Amino acid sequence: MLRFDIISIFPDYFSALFEFGIVRRARAGGLVEINAHDLRDWTQNNHRAVDDRPFGGGDGMVLKPEPLFAAVESLTGAQQASELKDRARVVLLSPQGRVFNQKLAVELSQAEQVVLICGRYEGVDERVAEHLVSDEISIGDYVLSGGEAAAAVLVDAIVRLLPGALGSETSAVNESFSEGLLDYPHYTRPPEFRGRRVPEVLLGGNHAEIEAWRRRAALKNTKRNRPDLLARTVLSEAEKSWLDDEHD
Numbered sequence: 001m002l003r004f005d006i007i008s009i010f011p012d013y014f015s016a017l018f019e020f021g022i023v024r025r026a027r028a029g030g031l032v033e034i035n036a037h038d039l040r041d042w043t044q045n046n047h048r049a050v051d052d053r054p055f056g057g058g059d060g061m062v063l064k065p066e067p068l069f070a071a072v073e074s075l076t077g078a079q080q081a082s083e084l085k086d087r088a089r090v091v092l093l094s095p096q097g098r099v100f101n102q103k104l105a106v107e108l109s110q111a112e113q114v115v116l117i118c119g120r121y122e123g124v125d126e127r128v129a130e131h132l133v134s135d136e137i138s139i140g141d142y143v144l145s146g147g148e149a150a151a152a153v154l155v156d157a158i159v160r161l162l163p164g165a166l167g168s169e170t171s172a173v174n175e176s177f178s179e180g181l182l183d184y185p186h187y188t189r190p191p192e193f194r195g196r197r198v199p200e201v202l203l204g205g206n207h208a209e210i211e212a213w214r215r216r217a218a219l220k221n222t223k224r225n226r227p228d229l230l231a232r233t234v235l236s237e238a239e240k241s242w243l244d245d246e247h248d
């Protein structure tokens with residue numbers, strides 16, 4: 001079973017988040033355990049302060065290292081941060097981290113424990129990034145007010161990859177990014193809606209033709225919206241020449 005431990009100054013943020021759909025089912029089925037912890041539980045001062053002013057001056061406050069080290073060490077059972085490597089993936093959510101993607105989600109889904117540290121204010125004392133965490137991860141090139149929303153994104157993307165989490169074992173295999181491309185378009189009934197028809201090939205029942213149409217549609221989607229992904233995907237010669245001829 002994969003265990004998530006989320007460290008935040010707003011643990012209540014998560015109280016309803018994991019009560020729905022696939023994540024709720026995965027928890028109920030014993031595939032994953034998700035705990036949200038209050039960073040203030042590891043403070044040792046009367047005011048339970050977790051932040052302080054930045055050395056060198058400047059705006060805002062910075063999360064202090066002591067409660068974060070104590071929290072991670074107690075949640076992982078490590079006596080010291082240096083022992084952590086083999087026990088758990090410890091992730092600092094940060095706009096300065098490497099950008100989260102499906103490959104990283106697959107990698108993290110294979111861990112036994114994932115600790116997610118949510119920053120706030122101006123960020124987190126740099127010694128946390130340098131000496132406590134195994135991964136610094138961003139969910140995109142924008143700045144959030146806190147790491148909680150980013151932690152929720154990671155949990156959702158990782159849980160749906162756990163064996164048995166999805167209704168059909170093959171569902172995750174055909175999704176966007178699983179083969180380096182975006183997904184192909186999906187349609188359901190009715191076959192005609194406001195004058196727009198579902199592509200005829202999908203109504204015909206010829207599986208080889210349907211597969212070929214889906215592959216082409218996925219390539220077309222990817223070329224239009226994420227050409228950067230195409231550059232990293234292995235394509236057949238036929239697909240390359242089809243894409244060269246393709247005009248939107």
Ligand SMILES: C[S@@+](CC[C@H](N)C(=O)[O-])C[C@H]1O[C@@H](n2cnc3c(N)ncnc32)[C@H](O)[C@@H]1O
Binds near residue numbers: 096148
């Ligand atoms: C206001 S941000 C700090 C921004 C920091 N001063 C900077 O410019 O890089 C507060 C916290 O939100 C979280 N955060 C903000 N943007 C994020 C992103 N794109 N991905 C992951 N976490 C993010 C981090 O935990 C961060 O410590």
